[in-house]
Amino acid sequence: MSLEYGILGFLWDQELTGYELKKVFDITCTFIWAADQGQIYRTLEGLRKKDWVTIAETSPALRHEKKVYRITDDGKIALKAWLADRLTESPTRNEALLKLFHMAKADPEAAIRSVDKLIAEKKQITAIFDQMVISRSGEYREILGLSEESQDYKINRFMSKWGYMREQAFLTFLEQYREELLQITKR
Numbered sequence: 636m637s638l639e640y641g642i643l644g645f646l647w648d649q650e651l652t653g654y655e656l657k658k659v660f661d662i663t664c665t666f667i668w669a670a671d672q673g674q675i676y677r678t679l680e681g682l683r684k685k686d687w688v689t690i691a692e693t694s695p696a697l698r699h700e701k702k703v704y705r706i707t708d709d710g711k712i713a714l715k716a717w718l719a720d721r722l723t724e725s726p727t728r729n730e731a732l733l734k735l736f737h738m739a740k741a742d743p744e745a746a747i748r749s750v751d752k753l754i755a756e757k758k759q760i761t762a763i764f765d766q767m768v769i770s771r772s773g774e775y776r777e778i779l780g781l782s783e784e785s786q787d788y789k790i791n792r793f794m795s796k797w798g799y800m801r802e803q804a805f806l807t808f809l810e811q812y813r814e815e816l817l818q819i820t821k822r
Contacts, residue, residue, distance in 0.1 A: 637668065638670055639687070640718075643714040645660075646688060646704055646710070647711070653676050656675050656679075686710075687709055687713055688704045690703065735812065743816060743820040746816060750812060754809050760802050761806060764798065775791050
């Protein structure tokens, strides 16, 4: 499971709590790999059972016990093995496109209205994206105590571009889809 290795990667240089891991995932990986709080805690427990992470410290006096996790040597070996494996990309699933595929047959006018709404949303997202990348990468840098010159920070800023590029490509596709749908419905 890739979430395991994502967590190990974040723990490589810094001990983090489950809450901090969730925040780091939200800031850095939201366009690459989304993870909810429950998944992160379940995965941390699984990593502990494999002896890939250990609890570095706890704060049992708090209302909710705070556990700080640390990667083990076995965890580093497992992460390195996963990183050395060939790169693969998961097949995509896009519910909006599946709906539009069938909606275009069932109700072309409704499809055009839905596309118009989605285009407007994507335009909003891409308009604010640059500012969001700057502020979120600053949050990431703060949480992990990185300098602006650190390799990790620079890679995070660059990887954040994927979200913008994906949104922009989807927007372009939707605009072309809308034009095609208009042409088809005129026939």
